[in-house]
Amino acid sequence: MAFRPLLSRTLGLTQTLTHSHSHTLTQLRGLQTFSLPDLSYDYGALEPAISGEIMQLHHQKHHQAYITNYNKALEQLQDAVAKGDSSSVVKLQSAIKFNGGGHINHSIFWKNLTPVSEGGGEPPHGSLGWAIDTHFGSMEALVQKISAEGAALQGSGWVWLGLDKESKKLVVDTTANQDPLVTKGANLVPLLGIDVWEHAYYLQYKNVRPDYLKNIWKVINWKYASQVYEKECP
Amino acid sequence: MPTNQGSVEQTCFFSCKRNKTQMGSCCYIPSPSSSHLLATDFFSWGFKSSKLPFLQKRRFDRSQRASKICGYYGLRTPPYKLDALEPYMSLKTLEIHWGGHHRNYVEGLNKQLEKNDILYGFTMDELVKVTYNNGNPLPEFNNAAQVWNHDFFWESMQPGGGDMPKLGVLQQIEKDFGSFTNFREKFVEAALTLFGSGWVWLVLKKEERRLAVIKTSNSTCPLVWDDIPIISLDMWEHAYYLDYKNDKGKYVNVFMNHLVSWNVAMARMARAEAFVNLGEPKIPIA
Numbered sequence: 001m002a003f004r005p006l007l008s009r010t011l012g013l014t015q016t017l018t019h020s021h022s023h024t025l026t027q028l029r030g031l032q033t034f035s036l037p038d039l040s041y042d043y044g045a046l047e048p049a050i051s052g053e054i055m056q057l058h059h060q061k062h063h064q065a066y067i068t069n070y071n072k073a074l075e076q077l078q079d080a081v082a083k084g085d086s087s088s089v090v091k092l093q094s095a096i097k098f099n100g101g102g103h104i105n106h107s108i109f110w111k112n113l114t115p116v117s118e119g120g121g122e123p124p125h126g127s128l129g130w131a132i133d134t135h136f137g138s139m140e141a142l143v144q145k146i147s148a149e150g151a152a153l154q155g156s157g158w159v160w161l162g163l164d165k166e167s168k169k170l171v172v173d174t175t176a177n178q179d180p181l182v183t184k185g186a187n188l189v190p191l192l193g194i195d196v197w198e199h200a201y202y203l204q205y206k207n208v209r210p211d212y213l214k215n216i217w218k219v220i221n222w223k224y225a226s227q228v229y230e231k232e233c234p
Numbered sequence: 235m236p237t238n239q240g241s242v243e244q245t246c247f248f249s250c251k252r253n254k255t256q257m258g259s260c261c262y263i264p265s266p267s268s269s270h271l272l273a274t275d276f277f278s279w280g281f282k283s284s285k286l287p288f289l290q291k292r293r294f295d296r297s298q299r300a301s302k303i304c305g306y307y308g309l310r311t312p313p314y315k316l317d318a319l320e321p322y323m324s325l326k327t328l329e330i331h332w333g334g335h336h337r338n339y340v341e342g343l344n345k346q347l348e349k350n351d352i353l354y355g356f357t358m359d360e361l362v363k364v365t366y367n368n369g370n371p372l373p374e375f376n377n378a379a380q381v382w383n384h385d386f387f388w389e390s391m392q393p394g395g396g397d398m399p400k401l402g403v404l405q406q407i408e409k410d411f412g413s414f415t416n417f418r419e420k421f422v423e424a425a426l427t428l429f430g431s432g433w434v435w436l437v438l439k440k441e442e443r444r445l446a447v448i449k450t451s452n453s454t455c456p457l458v459w460d461d462i463p464i465i466s467l468d469m470w471e472h473a474y475y476l477d478y479k480n481d482k483g484k485y486v487n488v489f490m491n492h493l494v495s496w497n498v499a500m501a502r503m504a505r506a507e508a509f510v511n512l513g514e515p516k517i518p519i520a
Contacts, residue, residue, distance in 0.1 A: 061480045098429045154376055155431040155452035156471070177430035198431075198471035199480065207334040207472060 031078050033071045036064050037107055045115040049215040051204045059110070062199055066102030066178070073099055101178035105158055108193050114221035124222040128191075128229040135170045145172050147213040150196045161192040161225070168233055189232055191225040306344040307358065307381065309337050312388035319393055322492045327476050335472055336384040343377035350374070358382045359457060366458040379453040383433060383466065390465050392495035399496040403464075403503050406512065410445040417447070418490055421467075424449045425486040431470040436499070437461040438506045462506040464499050 039059060044052030073095040080088035114120040123129060123139050136142040142161070149172060150159035157176045164171055165187045173184050181190040194216060201212035312332060317325040347353055353374060356364060362382050365375035398414055399407060411417035417436075424447050425434045432451040439446050439461050448456060449469075456463050467489055474485035 057479055065480070094429065157430075198475060202472060202475045203479075206330050206476075207338070 031074060033074070034067050034103060036060075036067055037110065039110050041113075041115050041118065045117075046113060046120070046219045049219045050113070050201075054199075054201065054203050057203075058106075058195075058200060063103070063106040066099045066106065069095065070099035070103050098178050101180045101183075104180045105178055105193055105195070108190055109195055111224045112192050112194075112221055113216075113219050114223075116218060118221075119223055120219035120221060121217060122222060124226045126226055126230070127233060128222070128226040131170055131229070131233075142172070143217055146192075146194065147210065149174050150194055150213045151210045153196050156197040159194050159196055160188075160190050162188040162190050163229060163232055165189055165232055189228065191228050192220065306347070307340055309340045310385050310388075312391075314393055319391060319493060322477075322488045323391070324477050327473070330476070331468075331472060332384070332388065336381070339377045339380040339384065343374060343381055346374045346377060358385070362455055362457050376453045379455045379458075382457070383453065383455055383468070386463060387433075387466050387468050389498055390467075390495055391489075391493040392497065394492075395495045396490060396492040397496065399499060401500065403496060403500050406445055406503065417445075420447045422483075422486050422490065425467060425469055426482055428469050434467045434469055435463050436465040437463050438503065438510055440510050443510055443512055462502070462509065464502050464506070465494060467494075 036059070039055075042052075043055040043059070046052075046055060073092050077089060077092045077096065079085075080092065124132065129139075132139055132142050136145065146159055146161060153159060153174050153176075155176065157174055157179075158181075159174045160172065160181045162171045162173060162181050162185075163169070164185065167187075170191075171185075171188065173181065173188070175181060175184055181188045181193070194213065196209060196213075201209065205212040309332075312328070316328040316332065319328065353361065353364065353372075358378070358381065361378045362375070365372045365378050367375070398404065404414065407414055407417050411420065421434060421436065428434065428449045428451075430451060432449055433455075434447065434449050435456055437446055437448055437456045438444070445464070446461075448461075450456065467486065469482070474482065478485040478488075
């Protein structure tokens with residue numbers, strides 16, 4: 001964004017810049033920082049399955065906070081590594097896992113959703129559709145399974161449809177908090193993830209998580225999931 | 235209390251450590267395959283007790299004509315009207331948080347207990363500890379702990395709360411944290427650095443005999459470590475999302491400034507001192 005380097009020059013704040021503004025500086029130090037990816041649809045485009053208010057808060061506040069804190073933790077980690085400060089390195093791991101995981105998971109999530117007008121909810125054809133029928137019996141059975149596991153998850157977390165790269169099998173699994181799917185298995189590739197943190201649905205569905213899980217299928221982007229699948233199983 | 239003395243000791247696993255003020259009579263009638271609970275009338279209202287209006291005798295003859303056990307835990311109402319915490323915690327939040335979430339935990343717990351009579355007859359405190367099973371929680375733990383946690387949370391707040399503690403609680407806080415401000419900072423920091431769903435607590439640690447701020451994940455409750463909770467704050471998103479959306483900082487500060495009930499904290503500390511010796515006796519050195 002154009003105003004960031006302008007800001008750093010005019011204010012002359014070289015050391016005290018907040019991390020998003022020190023983008024240019026840290027690039028010099030070799031640290032890759034992250035920024036909020038744009039959605040390919042409007043906030044209101046997923047209504048009535050997910051309200052525009054939720055999409056905006058979820059994207060601009062929650063995801064952005066994960067990114068900000070991730071960048072901060074990475075910078076602190078870089079310092080600690082440079083200084084050989086092992087206890088700080090280890091102490092930062094949970095912040096990195098949480099915020100980094102949050103960034104990874106949400107980035108996938110935005111791609112997993114698409115408006116009905118762009119094909120949201122349309123079941124996958126091609127190899128993914130066939131694989132689903134083979135592994136789960138039918139689309140309905142898969143949807144049932146994912147919804148049930150998502151509803152049963154205690155606390156905060158995600159429910160995933162993943163692919164095991166090694167065995168080429170599809171799996172349904174859940175992760176807690178912001179743990180990415182790979183923490184459940186090094187060979188797991190996420191095809192589809194549904195955020196079941198309360199912030200993902202509360203304003204609209206209140207405590208009725210099963211309704212959220214029922215309605216979200218209408219805006220699921222199976223095209224993206226198929227693409228990822230076909231890349232791993234050509 | 236009609237008991238079959240000889241067999242009670244063998245078949246009953248949990249009977250002896252009852253908190254005397256809270257439980258009525260309970261006895262076990264051994265039968266060929268399993269032990270059962272029979273309670274004569276009991277209606278107990280302890281400090282944190284469950285409400286068990288009656289338990290019916292359950293028959294276990296081989297014809298499986300068992301009549302259903304009707305004992306259950308009840309949903310306690312908060313000690314104030316649901317709109318009494320406005321504008322800091324809205325009526326809507328109370329209605330959904332208490333009437334939806336809390337009620338679901340109670341009903342879920344009762345449903346689970348229908349199938350498992352060995353967990354019958356506990357007070358809530360005991361049920362939480364027993365189902366925690368020393369770190370390998372039983373499926374009932376989540377519901378039991380969340381019922382307990384929410385009961386405790388509603389009582390940790392009051393209309394016109396906030397401000398500062400007085401007398402003994404303040405003294406103990408100043409002793410263990412240096413100053414009230416320092417404690418408040420620590421509490422807020424814990425709330426804001428909690429990853430995921432969970433709770434923040436001011437507890438009195440039994441072994442160390444001092445107050446501490448701790449955070450727990452999901453439904454975990456400091457009772458399981460034998461600590462004595464004094465105040466709690468629900469940091470699950472459902473507790474604040476409708477009122478504050480993602481602004482956790484505002485929620486926590488509002489709680490500290492306007493909701494937390496130091497009166498209740500004083501009562502709890504007073505009770506806790508029956509279990510923890512906070513004062514060092516001054517032994518003169520000759």
